[in-house]
Amino acid sequence: MRAVHRLTLPxxxxxxxxxxxxxxxxxxxxxTRNPVLLVLILAVTGFVVAARRTxxxxxxxxxxxxxxxxxxxxxxIVLQALLSTRSQGNVVLFTLPQIPLPDxxxxxxxxxxxxxxxxxxxxxxxxxxxxxxxxxxxxxALASPRRLLKSLPGALYEMGVACVVAxxxxxxxxTDARRIRAARRLRGRSRGSFRTTAMPVLEGALxxxxxxxxxxxxxxxxxxxxxxxxxxxxxxxxxxxxxxxxLLGVYALLTDSLAFPFALTALAIGLLLAxxxxxxxxxxxxxxxxxxxxxxxxxWLVTAAGAAxxxxxxxxxxxxxHGLLLAxxxxxxxxxxxxxxxxxxxxxxxxxxxxxxxGAAA
Amino acid sequence: MIEFDHVxxxxxxxxxxxxxxxxxxxxxxxxALVIGRTGSGKSTLLRAINGLVPHFTGGxxxxxxxVNGRDTREYRPRDLADVVGFVGQDPxxxxxxxxxxxxxxxxxxxxxxxxxxxxxxxxxxxxxLGLADVRDRALTSLSGGQRQRTAIGAALTxxxxxxxxxEPTSALDPxxxxxxxxxxxRLVHDLGVTVVMAEHRLERVVQYADRVIEVPGGIGLVSxxxxxxxxVTAPVAPPVVELGRLAGWSPLPLSVRDAxxxxxxxxSQLADVKPLRRAAVTGAELAGxxxxxxxxxxxxxxxxxxxxxxxxxxxxxxxxxxxGKSTLLNALVGIVPPRSGTVTAxxxxxxxxxxxxxxxxxGLVPQEPADLLYAATVVDECSGxxxxxxxxxGTCRAVLERLAPGVDxxxxxxxxxxxxxxxxxLAVVLCGAPPLLLLDEPTRGLDYGAxxxxxxxxxxxxxxxxxxxxxxxxxxxxxxxxTRVMVLADGELVSExxxxxxxxxxxxxxxxxxxILAPLPFLTVGEVATAxxxxx
Numbered sequence: 053m054r055a056v057h058r059l060t061l062p063x064x065x066x067x068x069x070x071x072x073x074x075x076x077x078x079x080x081x082x083x084t085r086n087p088v089l090l091v092l093i094l095a096v097t098g099f100v101v102a103a104r105r106t107x108x109x110x111x112x113x114x115x116x117x118x119x120x121x122x123x124x125x126x127x128x129i130v131l132q133a134l135l136s137t138r139s140q141g142n143v144v145l146f147t148l149p150q151i152p153l154p155d156x157x158x159x160x161x162x163x164x165x166x167x168x169x170x171x172x173x174x175x176x177x178x179x180x181x182x183x184x185x186x187x188x189x190x191x192x193a194l195a196s197p198r199r200l201l202k203s204l205p206g207a208l209y210e211m212g213v214a215c216v217v218a219x220x221x222x223x224x225x226x227t228d229a230r231r232i233r234a235a236r237r238l239r240g241r242s243r244g245s246f247r248t249t250a251m252p253v254l255e256g257a258l259x260x261x262x263x264x265x266x267x268x269x270x271x272x273x274x275x276x277x278x279x280x281x282x283x284x285x286x287x288x289x290x291x292x293x294x295x296x297x298x299l300l301g302v303y304a305l306l307t308d309s310l311a312f313p314f315a316l317t318a319l320a321i322g323l324l325l326a327x328x329x330x331x332x333x334x335x336x337x338x339x340x341x342x343x344x345x346x347x348x349x350x351x352w353l354v355t356a357a358g359a360a361x362x363x364x365x366x367x368x369x370x371x372x373x374h375g376l377l378l379a380x381x382x383x384x385x386x387x388x389x390x391x392x393x394x395x396x397x398x399x400x401x402x403x404x405x406x407x408x409x410x411g412a413a414a
Numbered sequence: 415m416i417e418f419d420h421v422x423x424x425x426x427x428x429x430x431x432x433x434x435x436x437x438x439x440x441x442x443x444x445x446a447l448v449i450g451r452t453g454s455g456k457s458t459l460l461r462a463i464n465g466l467v468p469h470f471t472g473g474x475x476x477x478x479x480x481v482n483g484r485d486t487r488e489y490r491p492r493d494l495a496d497v498v499g500f501v502g503q504d505p506x507x508x509x510x511x512x513x514x515x516x517x518x519x520x521x522x523x524x525x526x527x528x529x530x531x532x533x534x535x536x537x538x539x540x541x542x543l544g545l546a547d548v549r550d551r552a553l554t555s556l557s558g559g560q561r562q563r564t565a566i567g568a569a570l571t572x573x574x575x576x577x578x579x580x581e582p583t584s585a586l587d588p589x590x591x592x593x594x595x596x597x598x599x600r601l602v603h604d605l606g607v608t609v610v611m612a613e614h615r616l617e618r619v620v621q622y623a624d625r626v627i628e629v630p631g632g633i634g635l636v637s638x639x640x641x642x643x644x645x646v647t648a649p650v651a652p653p654v655v656e657l658g659r660l661a662g663w664s665p666l667p668l669s670v671r672d673a674x675x676x677x678x679x680x681x682s683q684l685a686d687v688k689p690l691r692r693a694a695v696t697g698a699e700l701a702g703x704x705x706x707x708x709x710x711x712x713x714x715x716x717x718x719x720x721x722x723x724x725x726x727x728x729x730x731x732x733x734x735x736x737x738g739k740s741t742l743l744n745a746l747v748g749i750v751p752p753r754s755g756t757v758t759a760x761x762x763x764x765x766x767x768x769x770x771x772x773x774x775x776x777g778l779v780p781q782e783p784a785d786l787l788y789a790a791t792v793v794d795e796c797s798g799x800x801x802x803x804x805x806x807x808g809t810c811r812a813v814l815e816r817l818a819p820g821v822d823x824x825x826x827x828x829x830x831x832x833x834x835x836x837x838x839x840l841a842v843v844l845c846g847a848p849p850l851l852l853l854d855e856p857t858r859g860l861d862y863g864a865x866x867x868x869x870x871x872x873x874x875x876x877x878x879x880x881x882x883x884x885x886x887x888x889x890x891x892x893x894x895x896x897t898r899v900m901v902l903a904d905g906e907l908v909s910e911x912x913x914x915x916x917x918x919x920x921x922x923x924x925x926x927x928x929x930i931l932a933p934l935p936f937l938t939v940g941e942v943a944t945a946x947x948x949x950x
Contacts, residue, residue, distance in 0.1 A: 109552060198512055213510070220512075234749040235785035238843070239802045240773035248788045255828055256784065260507050267508030270464050272495030272524035272572070338526040342519030343533065409550075 057349040062409045065104075067195030068203055069351040069405075074191035076358025077398050081183040082306050083365040084376045085176045088385045089395060090183045096398045097190040103402040110196040117189020121182025128178030133166045141169025141381065172381040203345055207287065207333025213273070217264065221257060229253045275338055283332070290329030297322020305366070312370065350406050357400035364394025415576060415608045416440040416463060421477035423458050423467055432458040436477070438627055438638045440610060442575070445602045447623035447641070448612040449650055451861045452818065452833030454631025456612040457503070460578050463610060464498035465491045482575050496525055499569025501579045503832065503859075505561045506553075514556070514564050515540075515549045521572040532571075539567045543597050558735040559590025563597055570601070577601065579611035581832075583618055584858055587734050587887045588922045591618055598622070614833070614861055617652035617890060617926050620645065621669035642666045650862045653890055653926040656939040660946075673930045680942075684934055687949050689941040694912065695897055697725035700881045701746060701776070701850045706755035708741050715741040717905040718755070723850070723881045728872055730896035730913070731885035732923060737902040739885035740781055743852045746883070747778040760849040773803060777848035781855050783839030784828065792830070793823040795838060803846030814841035817867050832859035844871060851875060853884040857891050869895045893917060893925035893937035913937065 055061055074097070081093045098114065105111040133148070148163040198219060201212040232252045236244055268274075301319025304311075368391050369376055375388030417439050424431040433455040440446045448456050461467040465486040468475045479486040482497045491500075499521075502508045511517045518539055522532045540546045543563045548556060556564065562582055569577060582598070583591035599622060601607040610627075613619045620626070626644040628637050637644070642665045645655045654673050658666045661680050667673040702722035708715050716738045723729055731739045744750045745757055748764025757764060760775035767775070780786065789795035796810040803810075814821060818837035821830065827838055836859060843851070851872075857865055865888075872882050872895055886892060892899060892913060899916040901909045901923075909916055914935055917923045928937050936942050 109554075196512075202511075202516075216510070231780075231782065232785050234744075235780055235782075237749065237769040237772065238747065238778050238780065238786060239788075239799070240770045240846075241802065242769045252785065252788060259828060263502060263504070263507040264510070266461075266466055266470050266491075267500070267502055268510055269470055269491040270466060270495060270498070270500040271510070271521040271568070272492050273510075274492050275495075275524060275526075339523050340526050340529055340532065342516065342523055342529065342536070 054348070056346045059350055059353075059404055059406060062407045064106075064199075064345065064409070065195070065354060065401075065405045066203065066345040066347050066351045067200040068345075069347070069354040070195040070401075071191045071200055072355045073358030073398070073401055074187045074194075076355075076360075076362040077190070078184045078187035079306060079362035080365040080395060080398070081180060081187060083369040084391065085180055086375060086378060086385050086388070086391075087176055087179060088387055089376070089391055090176075090179050092392060092395050093398070094183050094186055096395055097187055099399060100402045100405075101190045101193050104405050104408060105193050106408050108196065111193050114186070114189045114193040117186050117192065120189075121185045124182050124185065125175060125178035128181075129171055129174045132170050132174035134162060135160070141167035143168040143382070145171065169381045176378070176381070199345075205330040205334065206337035206339065207291070207330045209337060209339065210274075213268075217261070221261070224260070225253060225257055228256050232256075287329045287333045290325050291333070294322045294324070294326025294329060297325060350404055353404035354401040357397050357404065361394050361398040364397070365391055368394070415442040415444075415482060416446075416610065417478075417480040418462075419478040419480070421462060421475060421479055423455075423462060423473055423475050425471070425473040428473075432473075433462075433629065433636070434633070436629075436636045438636065440608060440625065440627075442608055443602065443606040444624040445598070445609045445611075445622055446625045446627055446638075447616075447619060448610065448627045448629060449616060449648060450612075450629035451631050451650065452614075452837075452859065452864055453821075453831035454629045456629050457580055457831070459627075459629060459636075460500075460580050460610065460612055462486065463576065463578050464494050464500045465489060466500070492524075495521060495574075496572055497574055498576045498578060499566075499572065499574035501562075501565045501569050501577070501582060503580045504585070505565035508565060509553050509568075512552055512554075513549075514545055514551055514553065517553060517564055517568045518545075518571050520568060525572055527572070535571045535573070539571050542570075542600065543567045544593070557590065558586050559593045562586060562590070562594050566594070566597060570607075574607070576608045576610065579609065581613055581859065582611055583613060583615055585855075588889065590735065591615070591887075595619065595622065614650075614859060615652075615888070616650060616862075617654065620652055620655070621672075641668055652862075653939050654930065657927055657930060657942060660939060660943055670926055670929045673926075677930050681931055681934060683949065684931065684936065684942065684945055687945040689936050689945055690948075691914065695724055695727045695876075697727065697879065697881075699723070700725045701759040703742075703745065703752075703757040704755055706742075706745060706757065707753040708738075708745050708750055709753055710750075715905055716745070719902075719905070719907050720755075721900060721907065721910075723883060725849070725879045725881050726876050727898060728876050728882040728884070728896050730892040730899045731883060731902060732887070732889075732892065732899060733902035733908075738905040739902055740854050741905075742902065743778060743854050743883065743885055744780075746850070746852055747776050748772065749778075773846055773848060775848060776850040776852065777843040777846055778852040779836075779839050779843045779854060779856060783836045786839045786842055787827040787835070790826055791824050792821055792827060792838060795827055795842065799842040799845055805845055805847075810841050810845035813844050813871070814838055816871065817841055818864055833861060833864060836860060837864060840868065844875075847875065847880065849880055851880055851882045853882065853886075855886055856884055857886055857888045865891060865894075889917060889923050889925045890938075892923075893928070894940070899923075 077093055077097055081090060101114045144165045145168050147165045150164040151162040153160060153162060198216050201216050204212040232249060236248055241248065297318050301315050301322055304315030373388060373390060375386040376391060378385060418436045421436040422431050422434045448459060450456050458467055462479050463481060469490050481494060484494060484497065509517055510520050515536060518536045519532055540549055543566060545563055545567060548560055582594055595618060598609060602609055620641055623641045625638060626641045628644060628648055645651055645666050654670060655666060658673065663676045667676050699722050704720040706716055706719045719742060731742065733739055741750060745752055746759050751765060762775050764772060764776060787795055789798050796814060797807060799810040800807050814837060817840060818834050821834055827835055830838065840856060856868060876882055896913045899913050900907055914937060917925065918928050925937050927939055927942065
């Protein structure tokens with residue numbers, strides 16, 4: 053057995069595997085509104101993150117996403133309370149002052165009675181979204197998006213670099229803005245204007261990007277082999293169509309809005325087109341890759357765990373297994389055995405992924 | 415290796431060429447040092463070597479630049495990447511990836527180097543530059559010296575024959591600068607790399623140079639020669655050279671070691687003379703803080719610092735990058751909130767004073783001088799500053815003229831050279847002449863002339879009862895201007911006292927003159943000159 057296949061050899065798992073696993077968990081979460089299952093999914097992802105994250109700065113992003121999730125739930129509940137109608141239940145919690153709206157807004161109600169049912173429904177709906185967000189947060193914490201972009205196929209390299217640069221610049225802009233706001237005090241100005249706040253930030257960002265472009269140019273970025281223009285255009289078109297197909301398929305799978313077979317077909321065709329185009333596009337690229345992340349047994353296991361969790365939930369939803377959706381907001385949520393087992397498969401990476409190297413940042 | 419043949423560069427829309435009629439050759443394996451005043455065209459010259467000028471910057475290049483036999487007219491920077499490694503002024507802006515190892519591999523990846531070769535070269539470079547301990551670290555978590563070495567390493571891994579560096583040590587503390595220069599020395603001596611670098615801190619680098627290329631700026635012609643010959647007449651010169659000129663040593667020593675050997679006679683001549691020192695300042699307390707604790711997130715930047723600054727003092731804050739110098743200055747002006755402790759600046763609490771009133775009490779030139787600049791032209795900036803600080807129109811422009819003569823009024827502040835931009839920010843704050851003046855790294859990118867003029871202004875302010883606090887790595891500047899030195903380390907005040915006592919004991923902080931004349935208590939060339947006059 054090659055060393056990379058060992059589950060116990062400390063190394064960084066391929067970022068793609070982490071993202072596929074996390075997407076699998078997100079798909080699983082998208083199939084249920086049962087709070088027991090949702091909390092279970094959150095616990096599973098949280099456990100894996102705790103077991104396999106590094107000391108890198110981005111490894112703390114799970115907490116940030118958790119907070120974001122709580123905010124989503126909060127907003128959802130507040131909106132529901134403001135806009136809910138009596139039709140959602142009978143248990144009135146409290147009554148807000150109702151604001152009369154003009155005739156054209158008939159059907160919309162602002163304020164009034166707030167029912168327990170409406171609030172609980174909002175809590176569960178928001179909870180689902182929050183858990184899906186946390187799945188993405190888990191992927192972020194375990195493998196920074198930058199590392200994922202690094203393993204993009206050669207033909208997409210330029211796009212990847214653009215994304216990496218954008219990812220660096222966004223936080224930089226925030227620190228710049230803060231610094232410049234602070235510096236305004238030094239000129240004795242209390243209030244800022246576009247000229248004194250936004251302009252310096254933008255000018256600074258522009259300066260930096262020009263510097264970065266110069267640095268990249270002097271380091272050989274953009275050396276390419278010559279290929280005919282027509283071939284380049286065709287590959288470009290294929291990539292676009294392929295990505296569109298993948299997007300459509302994933303959207304359909306996540307939202308239930310299109311028929312299941314259609315979603316699968318779109319996904320498959322999209323994948324095929326994209327992979328083919330990327331293969332051809334690679335001819336143009338003369339660059340090599342330093343220490344590419346290997347894809348070995350642990351990667352397969354982690355991906356499979358995510359896929360299995362997603363598959364169990366999707367199949368259960370299609371079959372109409374009892375317990376994924378609640379009969380009413382106020383019933384005690386049941387604990388469906390099969391989906392629980394399915395979600396628990398998602399725990400596998402806590403063991404299947406190799407341990408983190410001590411002191412490693414990525 | 416590098417050949418400039420009657421090169422003239424004119425940027426689009428510029429009235430005069432940035433550099434004119436430059437002709438020189440740098441043979442293989444030499445370390446060439448480009449010197450010249452702030453804004454004289456050094457960066458343009460360096461960027462012409464790898465074709466960034468004119469391919470990237472635009473403008474017109476007349477004449478011919480040959481690098482390793484390749485004409486930059488036909489080769490773009492990316493096509494020269496295997497021959498020329500380029501390290502820009504601020505390493506952070508040139509980083510493309512986010513960890514040390516990936517950054518080192520980046521140029522090789524672009525050039526299509528085979529994976530096993532890449533792996534080997536990265537390991538070699540990590541050892542060569544002493545970066546093995548930080549190989550997995552995120553670039554943002556590195557110290558200044560480590561960043562600069564990573565940037566050099568990243569340019570080196572593709573084994574270029576030429577390495578071009580723009581001010582590699584100007585932002586570094588003395589120890590980090592030593593690290594970087596030691597690494598460069600090894601490259602030149604062991605690997606035969608041709609190095610071309612521009613640097614204002616001549617006291618750090620001139621002894622390592624094999625050749626000096628002097629860019630006078632304006633209409634003067636670029637001249638090259640051996641360092642010892644070139645230094646005899648160069649308008650910018652480090653203290654060791656100034657002392658050599660004063661004492662009439664020939665050949666002119668460039669390193670402290672050579673100067674010490676030549677200085678035997680001078681030392682005995684000066685043995686009975688004490689340098690004239692201004693008496694310790696005994697003005698009233700103007701500003702200070704006590705038990706100041708400041709933190710950002712989980713990091714504590716200052717842990718219980720108490721200082722007191724008297725009117726008429728010039729205090730230098732020294733210490734490593736990240737020791738808390740900037741934080742202390744920012745706390746004195748109220749930009750960062752203290753976790754505990756009190757701050758007073760010229761009689762007010764800076765956190766609770768309206769900005770318009772605060773600037774009449776305390777002024778700060780931040781580390782990033784461009785943060786203070788808003789206007790689209792130099793002249794607008796100056797008139798804006800006059801109205802912000804409620805001083806008569808033209809005050810700011812006059813200060814700027816004094817610091818950096820001849821700056822074009824209509825230029826955008828961001829088009830100025832780094833040194834000129836700093837002068838503009840200094841002028842903006844100095845024109846208000848606040849009782850307490852704080853300067854964060856006021857010598858980055860400044861040439862000796864600009865530094866001298868800044869020193870004069872600061873002395874005048876101090877004599878008029880203003881207090882000045884400056885944080886700096888520039889020991890020569892400290893020796894020249896400071897009456898008191900505070901050394902910060904890890905957020906604590908570790909030593910404090912008269913400049914002569916603090917800097918003279920420390921090997922890292924001692925200025926060149928002190929090293930040459932030790933054990934005599936002289937710090938600057940000026941002190942030696944007055945002592946000699948009195949002795950004769």
